[in-house]
Amino acid sequence: MDIFLLLEWTIKSVVIILIILGGFAYLTLYERRANARIQTRIGPNRAGPWGLLQPIADAIKLIFKEELIPEKSDKVLFILAPVITVVPAMILLAVIPMGPDILGFKIGLADGINVGVLYIMAVASIAVYGIVIAGWASNNKYALLGGLRATAQMVSYELSLALALVGPIMLANTMNIREIVVAQKGLWYIILQPLGFLIYFIAAVAEVNRAPFDMPEAEQELIAGYHVEYSGMKFALFFMAEYGKMIVICFIGATLFLGGYWGPFVDQVPLLGPIYLFVKVVILLFVLIWIRATFPRIRYDRLMAFGWKIMLPAALFNVVVTAAIVLLLEG
């Protein structure tokens, strides 16, 4: 084992985790400011210039809050659940290529593995455990209901999500995410796969339990769902997981459908690649915030009916049509 290789991987892993941590802190500010503008308010603007120190103030407040553990809860799982929730959000970025090779140096941790898309699906499919365990370990009926809702919702929308990812796989003829990005050099897949992108985005919003699909935490009915008993840093970890997953789904969407790091002049100046990717992610994040500010939460039975009766058939239709066209054009 080459010691420099190990060092390189360690540094890249730390950078990826820092992207999620820093992204989480400033995404909360971004969301509060953008939401405020949409609702003709101003938003937090007192801590530092333009409110830029607000996330730090929030973090200090959360650290000093009292941590409560309910007496009747399952202590071990109660403490483990926030940790388990955060891990999938942090490890998903590993397969995303952040930019083209610069002087033979690859930007991205493991973006060349030949099961990249499957890795995304595998991690997304175990992301539900943290929420379910939190709901059960709290020993609170609202939390349990939130956990159960999360299970049903995430298992249902995972199917549409997986089928939406099949489109780019078929067009690029590989599961290697680096190669999928390279194949989009001339034409972004959102143009060839508009329905696929739409299904991906809706299913991804449901996967990360964002409004209008935030059923597991529905404040009005379940008071806060699975994290009702959590406070202080443990609550912050759930918060971090949700915002980390938002960042990750935007990275995946930008990579598989919006051409990843491609943009004008990337061929000449490869350093522009990561900047283009960042801009695309910020735009997608704005769409997520915009959706939250616009749509009311939909009813739970309608959510499930929508997932099984509209999303799944549409995703299957998309797969069949794409496969037929790819075969016809090849032969």
Next chain:
Amino acid sequence: MTLDLILFFGIAFIAVVSAISMLISRNAIYSALFLVLNFVAIASLYLLLNAAFIAMVQVTVYAGAIMVLFLFVIMLLGAERVETSPSLPWQLPVAILLGLVLVAEFAYVLFGKVAQAGGELTGVGEGFGSPASVGRMLFDQYLIPFEVTSILLLVAMVGAIVLTRDDRKGSR
């Protein structure tokens, strides 16, 4: 090589401990979670053997889909406390018999087959078990078993829907 060995023993230890914990745990939720840990450890072992595809499928299907539904059912029924069930007298001899058959098969494969192959097993070729080669096998050489399985799964799905459908008149 040594790093691989250290990793192997670490993961194998986790797999064995989680499997035993799953069996002796009195709480069904804990059992299910230990089983998930076991699946993930086994998937890591597949990764060590360069079988990335099967590792990802293992995590997605077993840890991700099946065990989530197990947990869902346990929580929904509130069946996490396992009562000390009445002992099944026929269970022990059957278990011993099946265990012996398994050991015999192991021994045959391990000693008989390896001896036939001249002392050592050859490694698999490059690209074996990659998504593309697995797909080609499934849709080429094993097409009929694959289609039969798909029909079987479809029948099971339709059966589940028929069984749970509300048959009262005017329910729609």
